Amino acid sequence: MRIISKKIQKLWKNRDISIICGEGIFDNIEVNIFDCASSIDYQYAPNHNAFKDYDKILNQALTIDKNRLIIIILGPTASVLACDLTVQGYQALDLGHIAKDYNSFVLNSNKDKKELKKFFAPD
Numbered sequence: 001m002r003i004i005s006k007k008i009q010k011l012w013k014n015r016d017i018s019i020i021c022g023e024g025i026f027d028n029i030e031v032n033i034f035d036c037a038s039s040i041d042y043q044y045a046p047n048h049n050a051f052k053d054y055d056k057i058l059n060q061a062l063t064i065d066k067n068r069l070i071i072i073i074l075g076p077t078a079s080v081l082a083c084d085l086t087v088q089g090y091q092a093l094d095l096g097h098i099a100k101d102y103n104s105f106v107l108n109s110n111k112d113k114k115e116l117k118k119f120f121a122p123d
Helices: 002-009 050-061 074-086 098-106 113-119
Strands: 016-024 039-045 069-073 093-096
Touching: 002 098, 016 050, 050 069, 050 074, 069 074, 074 093
Parallel strands: 016 039, 016 069, 069 093
Antiparallel strands: none
């Protein structure tokens, strides 16, 4: 996993990135996989049912400088948003639970099934 994470981090290492995610998603993250970026800014969206605010989220995302890599952690809404942003000339990635996965891996967290279900529940 360590080798895989180092390789994937090359996508944003020393780059300016914008992360679109649900509010509070990074509150319990102790080890941030994105820390190797040159800069990080966050745009927050609803934690649940984000798609109902899709137009607002998209319009907010369209204010991001196109030189920034956009990373989206927003459930099923992320895939649609990444596609729409790519069509508009952005580099956008839907990376799902990568922040939680990496944090858990680095902290060597051994979670049972009940803890995992809570861990991967919407924030």
